[in-house]
Amino acid sequence: MAKFGLIGRNISYSFSKKYFSEKFEKEQLNHTYENFDIQTIAAFPRLFQQTDNLKGFNVTIPYKEEIIPFLDELSLEAREIGAVNTIKISKKHKLIGYNTDYYGFKKALEPHLPIKRKTALILGTGGASKAIAYTLKNLGFQYKLVSRQQTKNTLQYSQLTQRDIENNFLIVNCTPLGTHPNTLECPLIPYQFVNENHLLFDLIYNPAETTFLKHGKTRGAKIENGLKMLEFQANKAWEIWNS
Secondary structure, X not given: OXXXXXXXXXXXXXXXXXXXXXXXXHOOOOEEEEEEEOXXXXXXXXXXXXXXXXXXXXXXXXXOOOOHHHOOEEOHHHHHHOOOOEEEEOOOOOEEEEOOHHHHHHHHHHHHOOOOOOEEEEEOOOHHHHHHHHHHHHOOOEEEEEEOOOOOOEEEHHHOOHHHHHOOOEEEEOOOOOOOOOOOOOOOOOHHHOOOOOEEEEOOOOOOOXXXXXHHHHOOOEEEOOHHHHHHXXXXXXXXXXX
């Protein structure tokens, strides 16, 4: 029996466990998928050594960057992005890190293209935002990162202007703000300047319509949650584990 799993913290809500468990049952595969909920990344090596028949992992918040030093190899995309969300365990027991977030986001974004102009705001600067930035760069977008702290490469939420919103037609929420059960939360941007030319894309899938997306919808913007992206990246992970 092959084992797969998800590494993260506070992940009882996990999409991956439900998705892969249902997939294995439907396809009559003698595999299991478990949540490996660890409080610090320091617990990862022991977990890896003590779990038999492991073939692969998914990785989620907050370990997409922290896990990299524990891996033996990185795919080209994972190296360029600087974040890992899929790990394959090779026949020689090597840990190989991949990033399928970029693939999932690209596939989920495709039906909405073209938008008025290839300009974007990426809300958040964690591991997920790195995959989004990589994808947008490859698609020819100009983008700006938005963070709570201003740096040389980021804008600050409190400093976003009408011009920033009106000139960036894709706005991607890569923060956990609005995730169940804290569904009233949302990134603090000036939503009054969002219009029908915008696409608001939220990486959150639970709830299906976050407060961030509701703000966009009421102003006529197109909206997309993270469910399709997750399905695309999960299928890509499965392809990697079986390659």
